[in-house]
Amino acid sequence: MxxxxxxxxxxxxxxxxxxxxxxxxxxxxxxxxxxxxxxxxxxxxxxxxxxxxxxxxxxxxxxxxxxxxxxxxxxxxxxGVLPSIAIDQTAPVRTSRSTVGTMTSVADYLRGLFARSSTLHCRDCGGPVHRASPSSIFEALLAAGEGRQALLCFRARVGKAKPEAIRDLFAQSGFHRVLEEGKPVRLDEAALEAVDGELTVVLDRLSLARGGRQRIVDSLESALRFGKGHVELHVDGVEEPLKFSEQLRCARCGIDYSEPIPALFSFNNPVGACEACKGFGRTIDIDPDLVVPDARMTVAEGCIKPLQSPSYYECQEDLLRFLKRRGLRANVPWRDLDEATRRLIWRGEPGDPRDYQTRWYGVDGFFRWLEGRTYKMHVRILLSRYRRYLPCRDCGGARLKPEALLFRLAGKTIASVSAMVLPAGRKTRAPGLRRAPP
Ligand SMILES: [Zn+2]
Ligand SMILES: [Zn+2]
Known part of the structure; x- marks a missing residue:
């Protein structure tokens, strides 16, 4: 073929x-x-x-x-032409942040799609967070108490206003009842004492029946408008009020989330970029495997490589003195040292960095000291030998803030969708490779 x-x-x-x-x-x-x-x-x-x-x-x-x-x-x-994309050599951006996705604007569409159609998953309980709409609230109400009566309420911010002022304001707005001690009370009989600067206004009494859908949905729309996206319903015989929000809020955990905007899904934008790696997905760090390249060696034999150069041999001696002082053995292969000892050698003893003669500053302290001397060429060269790009510890290479990764489309985060491009490409290529050459 x-x-x-x-x-x-x-x-x-x-x-x-x-x-x-x-x-x-x-x-x-x-x-x-x-x-x-x-x-x-x-x-x-x-x-x-x-x-x-x-x-x-x-x-x-x-x-x-x-x-x-x-x-x-x-x-x-x-x-035989197929839909095509072109990336030319005079592309306006040539940074290490660019990918085929960003340069072909596929990434733009993907961000738009995530901002529009993804589902937020709560960072605490992991459950999906949906915005309530009048019709979804209607369905939830029927499920909670079809055939019962319910008070449709919203919270109004009144601050420290006096009861008389509130009474006038509410009457002008067409509100006639407030909820006090769980019961609807007429304005002229109500105490109008705000709790945390808020009063609960009763907008309507609803009979929860499927036939009353239009009227209930209309009332819910008004209540959501007055309540700035929040309503609560007190259903007869149901102890806790049912609370609904048009905003992204996990009803189970009470956590509010901000609306997703395309920039949240961009590692080139401070809104979305992981703060630890600034959206690069990698951080440059001292790589322990480069510092101790041969774990079969002991500290005495010089398993910590950067301390073996003649310029830093004093540091090796500091380390040996520290082990002796602590009664730790210097002639045990690195890999056989227990975790606590290795951590102590690495992180050093707590205390003032200036007491380097009496306190072991750790491999960490050694590198920190070097990092303060990078004006010297040989120090920069030395550091570069032990540094390696490691996947960012905060985002695991996803390049985005944790908030962005709470949004999923078909169960996938934008990071995993972006990473999918390669394997999918491989899959489409495979059948072609099996064919006999022309
Ligand atoms: Zn939750
Ligand atoms: Zn990161």
């Missing part, structure tokens, strides 16, 4: 001289040649342009007007 390929016949774009080529699909193809041979014309103005043009044609005429149009390439025949 032939491997599918893109066929271009008689291409005369720019300086191409009626060339005919076949480009295999599902393989990496490099176009090489001397300057001016027309490599870019073939790649961008023929292959990419035709792929893009046909992709755009799949949209409605209305949608097409918003998309950039490319001219039809000059060629006799082009077959």
């Amino acid at each position: 032939l491997r599918p390929s893109i066929v271009v016949e008689g291409a005369r774009q720019n300086n191409l001289k009626g060339i005919t080529v076949q480009v295999p699909v599902g393989a990496v193809t490099a176009v090489t040649g001397v300057a001016g041979a027309g490599k870019s014309s073939l790649a961008f103005e023929v292959l990419y342009a035709e792929g893009y043009r046909r992709y755009v044609e799949t949209f409605s005429p209305y949608a097409r007007q918003f998309l950039e149009r490319l001219d039809r390439p000059k060629a006799e025949r082009i077959e």
Whole structure:
């Protein structure tokens, strides 16, 4: 079976001289040649342009007007093209933050999709957090007490206003009852003593029946408006009021969440970028495996490599003195030392860093001291030998703040969706590889 390929016949774009080529699909193809041979014309103005043009044609005429149009390439025949993306060498950004996703704007769409359609999972209980809507509240009410009566209430902030002022204000707004000690009380009989600067206003009495849907939904809409997105319902015979919120709030844990915006899902934006690694996903750190490259060696034999150079041999002696003082053995292979001893050697003894003659400052302290002397070239070189990029401890390489990773689409965070691109690409390539070469 032939491997599918893109066929271009008689291409005369720019300086191409009626060339005919076949480009295999599902393989990496490099176009090489001397300057001016027309490599870019073939790649961008023929292959990419035709792929893009046909992709755009799949949209409605209305949608097409918003998309950039490319001219039809000059060629006799082009077959087998697929929707295409192009990344050219003069891309405006060339930073270590760029990925194929960010450079092709696929990432932009993905962020928009997450901001719109993802589901928040509570950081405490892990359960999904849904915004309440009048119709979802209606269904919840029927489930809680169909056939019963309920008081539809909202909390009004009144601050330290005097009861007379509140009475006037409420009457003008068309509110006639407040909830006091769990019971609706008429305004002229109510004490109107605010609790934490708030009063509970009774907006309506509802009969919870499916037939009353429209009226109940209308009332809920008003209550949500007056209550700034929050309502509470006191259903007869149900002890605790049922609370609903249009905002992102976990009803189980009472935690409020802010609305997701596309920037929250961007590691290039301070709103979303992990604070520890600034959105790089990696931090540069001293790598313990480089500091102790051979764990079969003992401290006395010099298993801690940076302390063995002649310039820092005093530090090795400090370490040996410390072990002796503490009654710890220096002639045990590093890997056989117990965890507590290794940690003590690494972190050092607590105390003032200036007491380096009587206190072991630790391997950590040694590196901290070096980091304060990076104006010296040889110190920078030494440090670079023991530093390595390690996955960020805060985000585990996801590059985003924990808040961003609470949002999931089809069970996946934006970080795992972004990471999916590679394996999926591999999967689509595999069948092609099994085919016999043409
Ligand atoms: Zn929760
Ligand atoms: Zn991070």
